[in-house]
């Protein structure tokens with residue numbers, strides 16, 4: 013089932029999510045709905061808080077070399093923790109909660125993440141480049157933050173100006 017993606021400046025996006033305690037049907041439905049929602053919205057990642065659920069749950073599904081998004085590459089992460097990060101990279105990011113806006117963000121180049129899958133089994137994943145960006149972007153949502161908060165003062169001002177203009181055009 014497709015859920016509504018909440019967008020900036022909705023205050024719910026600032027919620028600090030909490031750990032999942034039960035790996036039950038409700039969690040599985042949430043994960044399935046998040047996948048359906050991400051696909052129709054043309055996203056490559058989604059955190060539960062973006063559909064209004066303040067749980068430490070995220071999904072990532074990057075396109076492969078042929079630029080297609082295969083479900084077999086879907087990552088479902090519950091209660092993720094970054095245990096190691098190093099290096100830096102600058103990547104052009106976007107977010108389904110800040111639609112139509114892209115900006116460069118600096119993040120770690122290489123990370124190791126520990127998390128649980130939908131069945132409560134512990135996983136460890138090492139990632140770099142775009143995948144490491146996706147992990148860090150989605151995990152930032154779980155702490156109640158958005159990628160635009162990483163922008164320089166000038167770029168943030170530019171964003172706020174563009175955003176106000178767009179809201180005006182819509183109304």
Ligand code: CO
Pocket residue numbers: 106107108109149150153
């Ligand atoms: Co996002």
